[in-house]
Structure formats: C-alpha cells, structure tokens
Amino acid sequence: MMNPHNPHASLDTCQEVLIHLNDYIDGELSPELCSELEAHLAVCENCRVVFDTLNKTLYLVHQLRNTPPQLPESVEYRLFVIMNLEEYASRKKGS
Numbered sequence: 001m002m003n004p005h006n007p008h009a010s011l012d013t014c015q016e017v018l019i020h021l022n023d024y025i026d027g028e029l030s031p032e033l034c035s036e037l038e039a040h041l042a043v044c045e046n047c048r049v050v051f052d053t054l055n056k057t058l059y060l061v062h063q064l065r066n067t068p069p070q071l072p073e074s075v076e077y078r079l080f081v082i083m084n085l086e087e088y089a090s091r092k093k094g095s
C-alpha cells in the first residue's frame with residue numbers, strides 16, 4: 001500500500017491510480033500499469049477529473065517555463081497531484 005513501485009501493483013483504488021498519474025503523464029509507467037490506469041480512468045469519473053486537471057497543469061507549467069518537458073521534477077509533479085487531490089477532496093466534502 002505504501003510501495004508505489006511494487007512491480008505487482010494493481011491499480012484497484014483511486015489512491016493507487018493517483019500515485020501513478022504523473023509517471024503515466026511522463027510516459028514512465030510500465031505498459032501493464034498504463035493499461036490498468038487507463039482501465040480505471042475509463043470507469044472512474046473522479047480520477048478522470050484529477051487526470052484532466054493535472055494534465056492541464058503540467059501543460060501550463062511547461063508553457064510558462066518555455067522549457068522542454070524533460071526536467072526531472074517529479075517531486076514537483078507529485079506536489080501537484082497532492083494539491084489537486086486535496087482541492088478536489090475538500091470541494092467534494094463541501095458540496
């Protein structure tokens with residue numbers, strides 16, 4: 001559960017999917033996990049919203065920096081994941 005690099009990881013829960021989202025966007029996720037992630041996104045609207053937000057955010061970051069998207073700033077990307085997730089979670093709670 002606390003090991004996102006488990007090669008036998010199965011993306012059963014939204015949290016596991018979200019942990020892998022930035023690797024997926026960076027193209028660093030294994031084909032197996034890509035398939036699992038895409039399968040989850042196909043049925044989970046919550047994760048699609050986060051994925052969409054994260055994707056747009058990263059696109060904007062790259063645009064603003066005017067730099068190629070190859071900088072190893074995965075820590076920053078994880079931060080975006082957490083921020084988006086918390087923002088989404090609190091918004092859901094309030095409604």
Ligand SMILES: [Zn+2]
Nearest residue numbers: 014044046047
């Ligand atoms: Zn989900």
